[in-house]
Amino acid sequence: MKLTTVKEIYRERDKYLDQEITVGGWVRSVRDSKTFGFVVLHDGTYFETLQIVYHDTMDNFAEISKLNVGAAIIVKGTLVATPQAKQPFEIQAAEISVEGTSAPDYPLQKKRHSLEYLRTIIHLRSRTNTFQAVFRVRSLCAYAIHKFFQERGFVYVHTPLITGSDCEGAGEMFQVTTMDLNNIPTDDKGNIDYSQDFFGKETNLTVSGQLNCETFAQAFRNVYTFGPTFRAENSNTTRHAAEFWMIEPECAFADLEDNMNLAEAMLKYVIGYVLENAPEEMNFFNSFVDKGLLDRLNHVANSEFGRVTYTEAIELLEKNNDKFDYKVSWGCDLQTEHERYLTEQIFKKPIFVTDYPKEIKAFYMKANEDGKTVAAMDCLVPGIGEIIGGSQREDDYGKLKARMEELGLKEEDYDFYLDLRKYGSTRHSGFGLGFERCVMYLTGMGNIRDVIPFPRTVNNCDL
Amino acid sequence: MKLTTVKEIYRERDKYLDQEITVGGWVRSVRDSKTFGFVVLHDGTYFETLQIVYHDTMDNFAEISKLNVGAAIIVKGTLVATPQAKQPFEIQAAEISVEGTSAPDYPLQKKRHSLEYLRTIIHLRSRTNTFQAVFRVRSLCAYAIHKFFQERGFVYVHTPLITGSDCEGAGEMFQVTTMDLNNIPTDDKGNIDYSQDFFGKETNLTVSGQLNCETFAQAFRNVYTFGPTFRAENSNTTRHAAEFWMIEPECAFADLEDNMNLAEAMLKYVIGYVLENAPEEMNFFNSFVDKGLLDRLNHVANSEFGRVTYTEAIELLEKNNDKFDYKVSWGCDLQTEHERYLTEQIFKKPIFVTDYPKEIKAFYMKANEDGKTVAAMDCLVPGIGEIIGGSQREDDYGKLKARMEELGLKEEDYDFYLDLRKYGSTRHSGFGLGFERCVMYLTGMGNIRDVIPFPRTVNNCDL
Numbered sequence: 001m002k003l004t005t006v007k008e009i010y011r012e013r014d015k016y017l018d019q020e021i022t023v024g025g026w027v028r029s030v031r032d033s034k035t036f037g038f039v040v041l042h043d044g045t046y047f048e049t050l051q052i053v054y055h056d057t058m059d060n061f062a063e064i065s066k067l068n069v070g071a072a073i074i075v076k077g078t079l080v081a082t083p084q085a086k087q088p089f090e091i092q093a094a095e096i097s098v099e100g101t102s103a104p105d106y107p108l109q110k111k112r113h114s115l116e117y118l119r120t121i122i123h124l125r126s127r128t129n130t131f132q133a134v135f136r137v138r139s140l141c142a143y144a145i146h147k148f149f150q151e152r153g154f155v156y157v158h159t160p161l162i163t164g165s166d167c168e169g170a171g172e173m174f175q176v177t178t179m180d181l182n183n184i185p186t187d188d189k190g191n192i193d194y195s196q197d198f199f200g201k202e203t204n205l206t207v208s209g210q211l212n213c214e215t216f217a218q219a220f221r222n223v224y225t226f227g228p229t230f231r232a233e234n235s236n237t238t239r240h241a242a243e244f245w246m247i248e249p250e251c252a253f254a255d256l257e258d259n260m261n262l263a264e265a266m267l268k269y270v271i272g273y274v275l276e277n278a279p280e281e282m283n284f285f286n287s288f289v290d291k292g293l294l295d296r297l298n299h300v301a302n303s304e305f306g307r308v309t310y311t312e313a314i315e316l317l318e319k320n321n322d323k324f325d326y327k328v329s330w331g332c333d334l335q336t337e338h339e340r341y342l343t344e345q346i347f348k349k350p351i352f353v354t355d356y357p358k359e360i361k362a363f364y365m366k367a368n369e370d371g372k373t374v375a376a377m378d379c380l381v382p383g384i385g386e387i388i389g390g391s392q393r394e395d396d397y398g399k400l401k402a403r404m405e406e407l408g409l410k411e412e413d414y415d416f417y418l419d420l421r422k423y424g425s426t427r428h429s430g431f432g433l434g435f436e437r438c439v440m441y442l443t444g445m446g447n448i449r450d451v452i453p454f455p456r457t458v459n460n461c462d463l
Numbered sequence: 464m465k466l467t468t469v470k471e472i473y474r475e476r477d478k479y480l481d482q483e484i485t486v487g488g489w490v491r492s493v494r495d496s497k498t499f500g501f502v503v504l505h506d507g508t509y510f511e512t513l514q515i516v517y518h519d520t521m522d523n524f525a526e527i528s529k530l531n532v533g534a535a536i537i538v539k540g541t542l543v544a545t546p547q548a549k550q551p552f553e554i555q556a557a558e559i560s561v562e563g564t565s566a567p568d569y570p571l572q573k574k575r576h577s578l579e580y581l582r583t584i585i586h587l588r589s590r591t592n593t594f595q596a597v598f599r600v601r602s603l604c605a606y607a608i609h610k611f612f613q614e615r616g617f618v619y620v621h622t623p624l625i626t627g628s629d630c631e632g633a634g635e636m637f638q639v640t641t642m643d644l645n646n647i648p649t650d651d652k653g654n655i656d657y658s659q660d661f662f663g664k665e666t667n668l669t670v671s672g673q674l675n676c677e678t679f680a681q682a683f684r685n686v687y688t689f690g691p692t693f694r695a696e697n698s699n700t701t702r703h704a705a706e707f708w709m710i711e712p713e714c715a716f717a718d719l720e721d722n723m724n725l726a727e728a729m730l731k732y733v734i735g736y737v738l739e740n741a742p743e744e745m746n747f748f749n750s751f752v753d754k755g756l757l758d759r760l761n762h763v764a765n766s767e768f769g770r771v772t773y774t775e776a777i778e779l780l781e782k783n784n785d786k787f788d789y790k791v792s793w794g795c796d797l798q799t800e801h802e803r804y805l806t807e808q809i810f811k812k813p814i815f816v817t818d819y820p821k822e823i824k825a826f827y828m829k830a831n832e833d834g835k836t837v838a839a840m841d842c843l844v845p846g847i848g849e850i851i852g853g854s855q856r857e858d859d860y861g862k863l864k865a866r867m868e869e870l871g872l873k874e875e876d877y878d879f880y881l882d883l884r885k886y887g888s889t890r891h892s893g894f895g896l897g898f899e900r901c902v903m904y905l906t907g908m909g910n911i912r913d914v915i916p917f918p919r920t921v922n923n924c925d926l
Contacts, residue, residue: 102885123883155602177640228690254464419587
């Protein structure tokens with residue numbers, strides 16, 4: 001059915017003023033006096049609501065006046081300007097039809113509900129202002145990322161979810177199986193007989209698409225993956241989910257410098273896109289969720305990101321060791337407190353920390369000439385700490401193989417990966433951006449459960 | 464590093480002609496005579512190659528002449544027009560540096576390899592013409608889908624991959640677990656103790672995001688999901704994969720007619736986008752993979768799709784029952800042979816078949832007034848048969864509940880779904896498009912294994 005959206009009305013008001021239009025949406029509130037009443041309507045297309053005025057000249061005046069919050073209605077009427085009122089315009093209704101009533105026990109009432117409570121009614125929470133804003137920004141952010149890469153000619157690769165290999169052993173994995181757990185087939189030695197599982201071998205859910213992406217970068221030069229990844233970590237924090245989305249670009253003929261430039265450009269693009277396309281939602285976050293949000297994002301969008309080596313960063317931090325729970329020294333991994341101190345107190349803007357000790361980074365990162373560090377980079381932003389991690393990859397067959405042996409990785413599991421260094425190897429690099437962390441950063445929301453439509457965490461898999 | 468791409472050279476040749484530029488890419492072939500030679504270079508950004516001419520004035524003339532197919536090089540030189548030659552221009556090289564050699568056993572030689580063979584070197588096959596074309600079109604197709612929905616204000620919802628429920632029992636599922644399969648915990652009755660599994664209950668990989676999407680449509684009005692889905696079906700065909708991507712829009716205040724209009728507009732948009740943005744690749748498919756492809760796609764893009772009820776379709780097909788392996792009669796499901804006959808022979812264009820018998824469709828589809836059929840629609844296209852399946856959803860609480868009881872579905876598994884009919888229910892509808900089927904349709908590729916970067920099928924989970 002042809003309905004004019006609230007978004008169209010707000011964005012192109014002159015086109016609709018004094019016209020008869022039809023809108024559809026859900027009741028946020030109803031107020032009536034004896035001869036007329038007001039409905040506040042939300043139609044899901046726009047953050048703001050629309051006021052409807054109706055009169056007792058309507059046959060169903062009483063029915064409308066009794067509507068509960070959440071009811072769905074269709075309104076035919078004339079859009080009129082209301083220069084004296086808080087809202088810019090309203091609809092003078094000629095007809096209102098009830099599409100679906102809302103039962104008296106509707107869990108969302110006009111009062112403010114806690115985020116904790118809303119997590120218990122996950123199928124309804126997206127009807128609230130907060131989650132309207134969060135999930136619209138999430139959608140725009142996802143699209144901005146695609147747009148950024150596609151406009152630059154990157155090829156979007158769907159890396160696989162089910163995998164037979166454990167990329168870099170990044171964490172605990174979920175096993176995927178079709179075997180009957182009540183009756184697991186075994187071989188004559190009593191071991192599980194995976195030849196009888198669906199794929200004929202043990203399989204898990206992916207923790208990263210990077211290695212697959214590298215095979216495509218060596219064919220298409222610039223590629224990215226953007227899909228779900230999984231961690232079976234038993235950590236019940238505000239920042240960990242078992243299922244989350246990740247963006248991983250990978251570029252051939254690109255060194256660490258190119259990699260940082262790409263990451264910086266991408267972050268700025270996404271921030272700009274969301275600020276431009278969701279101004280109402282971003283103002284809402286700035287007013288009600290995170291007071292300094294807009295200033296911080298505008299600052300990031302307009303700063304040139306700083307660059308500092310890990311070694312330099314450690315020197316800077318060591319001078320402030322009295323301020324930290326964990327004292328730093330060369331060789332240690334940076335904790336969030338250190339990352340935030342660097343970006344918030346010392347540099348006062350986003351920074352890249354580069355060239356970490358090889359011991360605390362993954363096997364595939366390119367060895368620097370000092371023999372101690374690798375060409376890694378983490379991007380740290382004020383308010384959150386690390387948001388992106390990446391590296392130039394080791395492109396030398398011999399060095400990569402030696403490093404794998406050093407770490408006890410089985411060569412047969414990485415044949416394909418070594419092949420990339422055997423046939424037309426290029427200097428290449430890439431990074432990973434946790435999508436939910438990015439959405440938290442853009443919205444100021446503090447719990448990852450509140451930026452995922454249907455979050456999966458330990459002991460929680462609703463719907 | 465700043466490299467000019469082959470795409471930029473082809474698309475903006477005047478900007479680069481007679482300029483000194485630097486390009487990087489992989490060697491497709493080398494031919495040399497005593498004093499000069501030719502390299503055909505492919506850089507992954509564009510379907511066509513670039514010819515490089517080099518001379519023995521270069522110090523490393525011999526090294527270049529000995530390069531194997533697949534080697535990576537960086538070339539500095541001047542782009543010059545070649546009006547007498549097959550290719551429009553070439554690079555007169557001043558310097559060529561070898562980025563990475565290619566070992567003599569490189570599996571991709573200049574000759575044509577079979578698709579079956581290429582499936583055995585899945586990490587390298589994307590370097591061939593065919594897979595360059597397939598995966599670039601796949602990427603563009605994915606982006607076109609996002610663009611279509613985002614431009615229309617749809618909210619992209621990431622529906623969950625791991626799920627505790629089995630939507631519509633659509634097929635066999637993969638189980639997801641962190642339990643030790645060698646030592647599965649049991650309760651005192653000897654049953655598996657899922658309270659000790661990661662989520663505290665039995666979980667599987669999703670077969671559809673539809674029910675989740677419906678919860679968002681009742682909040683945002685127009686939404687879509689685009690993500691991976693899974694089927695653990697033991698079917699080894701050219702059209703089935705265990706892991707594939709699906710697009711599922713869902714719209715509130717939308718009936719079956721709106722649903723068909725949306726599906727038709729989306730297909731036409733995607734076809735148009737791919738034809739416009741990958742003309743070289745589409746010509747390649749038309750010449751080497753599927754001779755009638757471009758005609759067929761242009762025809763679809765410019766046809767008004769036909770519409771016919773299931774009952775009418777059966778009448779039409781019954782007259783031709785002698786042509787079918789499976790004879791049709793009212794009540795039977797349509798097979799691919801019937802679908803193709805309808806769209807190719809009878810209507811000669813894409814059609815929607817609507818209002819199927821309720822017995823062969825899912826429980827959530829809206830009952831028609833005849834008591835026998837439901838407001839379902841399948842979109843059939845020439846050359847492939849069904850490409851989209853959708854329906855208006857049952858929005859009446861009582862009817863939906865009764866139908867669920869009839870089919871023995873447990874109410875407690877669908878509480879959230881019934882709630883949507885209790886609090887502001889709207890007429891609403893949606894559909895599902897199998898993304899890989901769409902890519903097969905756009906490229907003419909005949910095997911789903913050849914349109915998925917890393918396909919997962921029975922006994923096959925490489926990389």
